[in-house]
Amino acid sequence: MSKFLALSALAAVVSAGCLPEPSSHGVTFPPIPAHGCPAKALACTNPTRDNSTSLDGCCVPNQGLYVYSQNWTMGYCQNPNNTCAETTLRALPKNQFTLHGLWADYCDGSYETSPLGCDPARRDDNAKATVDKLAPKSLRQEMEKVWLAADGDYNWFWSHEWNKHGTCVSTLNPKCFTKPSPSQDLLAFFRASLNLRPRFNLYKIFAAHGVVPSTTHAYNFTDFQAALKAETGFEGAFQCTNNANGTAFLSEVWTYLIARPGLKFDGHAPVKPFSSCKISKPIYYLPQKH
Ligand SMILES: *[C@@H]1O[C@H](CO)[C@@H](O)[C@H](O)[C@H]1NC(C)=O
Ligand SMILES: *[C@@H]1O[C@H](CO)[C@@H](O)[C@H](O)[C@H]1NC(C)=O
Ligand SMILES: *[C@@H]1O[C@H](CO)[C@@H](O)[C@H](O)[C@H]1NC(C)=O
Ligand SMILES: *[C@@H]1O[C@H](CO)[C@@H](O)[C@H](O)[C@H]1NC(C)=O
Ligand SMILES: *[C@@H]1O[C@H](CO)[C@@H](O)[C@H](O)[C@H]1NC(C)=O
Numbered sequence: 299m300s301k302f303l304a305l306s307a308l309a310a311v312v313s314a315g316c317l318p319e320p321s322s323h324g325v326t327f328p329p330i331p332a333h334g335c336p337a338k339a340l341a342c343t344n345p346t347r348d349n350s351t352s353l354d355g356c357c358v359p360n361q362g363l364y365v366y367s368q369n370w371t372m373g374y375c376q377n378p379n380n381t382c383a384e385t386t387l388r389a390l391p392k393n394q395f396t397l398h399g400l401w402a403d404y405c406d407g408s409y410e411t412s413p414l415g416c417d418p419a420r421r422d423d424n425a426k427a428t429v430d431k432l433a434p435k436s437l438r439q440e441m442e443k444v445w446l447a448a449d450g451d452y453n454w455f456w457s458h459e460w461n462k463h464g465t466c467v468s469t470l471n472p473k474c475f476t477k478p479s480p481s482q483d484l485l486a487f488f489r490a491s492l493n494l495r496p497r498f499n500l501y502k503i504f505a506a507h508g509v510v511p512s513t514t515h516a517y518n519f520t521d522f523q524a525a526l527k528a529e530t531g532f533e534g535a536f537q538c539t540n541n542a543n544g545t546a547f548l549s550e551v552w553t554y555l556i557a558r559p560g561l562k563f564d565g566h567a568p569v570k571p572f573s574s575c576k577i578s579k580p581i582y583y584l585p586q587k588h
Contacts (some may be wrong), residue, residue: 325434327486328560329474332356340564341557342405355468361416363405363569364555365535366494368396371448372584373510373547375538383450388588390446395500397445399459399549400491402466407569413458415465419474420483425460426453428481429488437485440492459491460484468562490561490567498553503529509583516580519573522548532565538575546575548583 331339332354339353341362371390375382390396402416403409410416422428429438447455464470464487504510505527509517518546519536526534531551537550552572555563575581 299472302555310392315568320473325485325489326475326477326479326482327436327489328562329356329469329486330476331358331469331559332474335559337559339559342474356471356474358469359402359466359557360468361402361404361409362557363403363407363464363566364557364563365401365403366491366498366553366555367401367550368495368498368500368553369398369448369550370395370500370548370583371446373539373549373582373585374448376541376545376547376549376582376584380539381449383432383448386446386448387586389443390586390588391444392586393501394444395551397491397495399463400487400494401463403569405569410466413462417465417471420465421457421461422481422484423457423461424453425456425484428484429456432481433485433488437489437492441488444492444495445488452497458487460487464488467561469557469559494555494563498530500526500551504583509514511583511585513582513584516582517548519575519577519579519581521553522575522581522583526551526553530565532567535568535573536575537573538581546579548575 331337335354335357339358341360356482371382377388379501401409410470414421429441433441441456442452445456446452464484467487468474470483470487472483475482504522504525505523506529508524509521522536523533526532532554534554535552536548537552538546539549540546553566554566554568556564556566
C-alpha cells in the first residue's frame with residue numbers, strides 16, 4: 299500500500315509531462331493520467347451529469363463510482379444453493395475477508411448489467427492463464443491467496459470480474475497507456491483491486507468494535523454499519539445469505555469509492571445503498587473452520 303501511494307504521488311507529479319510510467323511489481327501501474335489531467339481531479343463532481351465529469355476518460359473513469367466488494371465465505375456457504383469447495387474453505391486466509399471485486403458504476407449508482415462488460419473486444423475468458431503467464435509472481439500469489447472462488451473455479455471467477463467490471467474502467471483503456479504491454483489493463487485492474495484491501499480490512503474494522511465471528515452470538519445490522527462508519531467515515535452495504543431455516547448470515551460487504559486519477563480512490567457514501575441483510579433480523583457472522 300505504501301508503495302502504491304508513493305508511486306501514485308509520483309504519477310501525480312509527473313502527470314503533466316511524458317515521463318516513463320512508474321511500475322509496481324512489474325505491472326505498469328497506474329497509467330499516467332491523460333495529458334492535462336489535474337492531479338486532484340475527482341470523478342462524479344459535475345452535478346449535472348451522472349456519468350462523471352467532463353474530464354477525459356483516461357484521467358478519471360467515466361463511470362466514477364466504485365463498489366468494493368468483499369466476501370465472508372463462511373456466510374456465503376450457509377446457503378445450500380451456493381457451491382463451496384472444501385478446498386476453498388480450507389484455503390481461506392485466516393481472519394480476512396476475501397476479495398469479490400471492484401465494480402465501476404455510474405455516479406448515480408446505476409451500472410451495466412451485461413456479463414460482456416463495456417468492451418467485449420478486451421474480454422479474456424482465460425484470465426487465470428493470463429495471470430499465470432504474465433503477472434509478476436507477487437500479484438499471482440496474492441490473487442491465489444485472497445481472491446478465492448468459492449467453488450474453486452478461479453478461472454471463471456477472475457475472467458468474470460475482468461470481463462464484466464474491469465473492461466468498464468475507462469482509465470485502463472489501452473489507449474491510456476503510453477507503453478502498451480500484453481494484458482497490462484487486466485493486470486493493473488487486478489493489482490488496483492488488491493491494493494484496496496488493507497484500507498478496508500473488514501475483519502479488523504469490525505473487531506475494533508467488538509464484532510467478532512461467533513457461532514452463538516448474532517449481531518444487529520447496526521453493529522456492522524456503526525463499526526464501518528466509525529473506522530472509514532462512510533456507511534456500506536451488507537449482504538446476507540439465508541440457510542434453509544431462514545437464519546441470516548453475513549456473506550458480503552460493499553464499500554463505496556470515488557475515483558481519482560491513476561486508479562486512486564476516495565471513500566464515499568453509498569449512492570443507492572443496497573443491503574440484503576435486514577435491519578430488524580439477527581445476523582450471524584460465523585468463524586472460519588480452518
Ligand atoms: C450515462 O451513460 C449511459 C451509457 O452510456 C447512458 O445510457 C446514460 O443515459 C448516461 N446518463 C446520463 C445522465 O448522461
Ligand atoms: C465471493 O462471492 C462471489 C459471488 O457471490 C462468488 O462467485 C465467489 O465464489 C465468492 N468467493 C468466496 C471465496 O466466497
Ligand atoms: C439488537 O437490537 C435489539 C433492539 O434494539 C436489542 O434489543 C439487542 O440487544 C441488539 N442486539 C445486539 C447483539 O446488540
Ligand atoms: C435455493 O434455491 C431454490 C430454487 O431457486 C429456492 O426456492 C430456495 O429458497 C433456495 N434456498 C435458499 C436457502 O435460499
Ligand atoms: C434454525 O435456526 C435457529 C436459530 O439459529 C437454530 O437455533 C436452529 O437450530 C436451526 N434449526 C435448524 C434445523 O437448522
